[in-house]
Structure formats: structure tokens, C-alpha cells
Amino acid sequence: MPKINGNEIRPGNVLEHNDGLWAAVKVDHVKPGKGGAFAQVEMKNLRNGSKLNERFRSADKVERVRLEQRDMQFLYEDDGMLIFMDTETYDQVQLPADILGERRPFLQDGMTIVVEFYDSEALNATLPQKVVCKIAETEPVVKGQTAANSFKPAVLDNGVRISVPPFVGQDEDIVVNTETMEYSERA
Template sequence: MAKINGNELKPGTIIDHDGGLWAAVKVTHVKPGKGGAFAQAELKNLRDGRKLNERFRSEDKVDQVDLEMKDQQFLYETDGKLVFMDTETYEQIELDAELLGDRRPFLQDGMTVAVQYYGEEPLNVRLPVKVTCKVVESEPVQNGQTASKSYKPAVLDNGVRIMVPPFIDIDEDVIVNTDTMEYSERA
């Protein structure tokens, strides 16, 4: 297991913490006015589903678990479970849909993802870093807005709300970073 600093934690990272395997579902980096910066992490136990909120300072060391990655294709969702198929052996597995947290809407039918295994046990899913989505709702451009600093709200075809530059219109494809859930570029 590799040791990483507490501030290097990001969504999808698997750590060995308090005697169990935990996935970071949501991570917020906080820089308070007084004191040192820290990462506020929402962790989910990969075996029993318990949730835990934990603070990690930059000087804290956490054990990142090295997992084997296998490319698998997403097939469908049923009863809160995501069904994936190994593209080589055609074997199917089920994983809890809550594992992806806020990033769940970015999982698209037929998408190839990296499923992380701990031995023979499938534990986690890593989405591609960039996913193409269509803008279905957005405000019209206002006169005087420049593309340099201003952003406007938009709703994507998967229901996620993000901020996009003013030149992006309805029915345009945009590329979204699934780690930060922010607009990346025009498709």
C-alpha cells in the first residue's frame, strides 16, 4: 500500500482506514482563515456500505490501496445495482449504484469504465475523466458578458447543473470533467 498525504485524496480514491476499505465519495478541500488546510472527505465502506465523514490534514498520511483495474462495459441499472460486463470473458458483475455518488449521472449506457478489484472482489468504478454531454437548458447570452470571467448556469441531458461560458447554447455538446464536475471544453 502506498502512503499519500491527506490533501491528495480525491473522489474515487480507495484507502485503508480504521481497519476497512473505504472509497472517497466526496472530497472538499478547505482553507480556513486560521489553522492549516484540510480535506473534508465523505467516505463509504466498500464492504458494508457504512458512511463516514473524516478530516485529513495535509501532514496526515493515509494508506491508498492498490487495486487491479479491468475495463468493463456498463450494461444497465436495476434495483440500485449497476451491472457491468467484462469485455473479454463476458462475465457480468453487480456493484452498488451509490458507489459513484454525485458522479452517477455521467455513467452512460455502453460506456467502458475501469472496475477496480481487490483480489477477486470488485469494489469500485472509475469513470473516464472526460465525458461528452448535451446542454438541454441554458440562459440566453446577455449583452456585455465576456467569455473571460463570466459563466452562466446550464442543465445537461443527464440532469446535472453546471456552469458554462456564455457562448455555449442549447443543443451543444460539451465535455465535462467527471472528477470536478465542471465544464472542460466544447465537444
């Protein structure tokens, strides 16, 4: 595995540190007036979800881990576990439902997502960036209302509340960005 300097750590990097696999969530480069510069890294353990704040100086070496990414199809949820199937080998993998966090409602039956593996251990799952959802309820469309920076609240068919432009009506299909959890466009 390649070793990188402490000042080369970027958000999203997976590091082997303290005998665990950690994903860098937030990286701040700090240059204090006295002493050397360092990177303040907020990390999340990929196995148990614990968090850690660590300082890395530019001279510190840290192991960067490359995860294998595979497309997998979501089958069903059972006892708080999400079941995915590899579309090529038909192997099934279980991941805890809380791995997707607040984006869990966007996971739909049969959806293809990216699952990240370290050796043969499934560690993380990533939803597609854009998902099509139907608006379950919102205020009616008002004629003459422009889309100039005004939004109205809406509830999607999966129960998530977002803001949509005023020209979007009930029972319409829209595209939602799963990273920002915001309206993207009409479907």
C-alpha cells in the same frame, strides 16, 4: 501487502484497517506545539460506505492494499444495481448505483469505466475524467459577449445543472469534467 508509515498516507490510498478496507478521502498533517506530529485521516469504508476519522503517528504501520483495475462496459441498471461487463472475459459484475454518488447521471449506456477489484470482489467504479453531454436548455447566445470570467446556468440532457460560458448555445455538445462537474470545452 506492503506496510507504510502513518505519515505516508495519501488521499486515494486504500488501507486495511480494523478488519475492513478503507479509502483515504482526506489527509491533514498536523504538527501540534506539544507532542509528536500525526496524520489526521478521514476514511471511507469501501464495503458499506461508513466514514471514520483516525489519527496515525509516523511510527504507526498500516497495510496499504493495491486494487486491481479493470476496464468494464456499463450494460444497464436493475433495482438500484449497476451491471457491468468485463470486455475480455464477458463476466458480469453488479455494483450499487449510489457508488458513483452525484456523478451517477454522467454514466451512459455502453460507456467503458474502470472497476477496482480486491481479489474477486468489485469495490469501486470510476467514470472517465471527461464525458460528452448535450445542453438541453440555457439562455440564448448574446452577440458581443466575451468569455471573460462570466458564466450562465445550463441544464444538460441528463438533468445536471452546470455553468457554461456565454458563447455556448442550446443543443450544443460540450465536454464536462466528471471530477469537478464543470464545463471543460466544446465537443
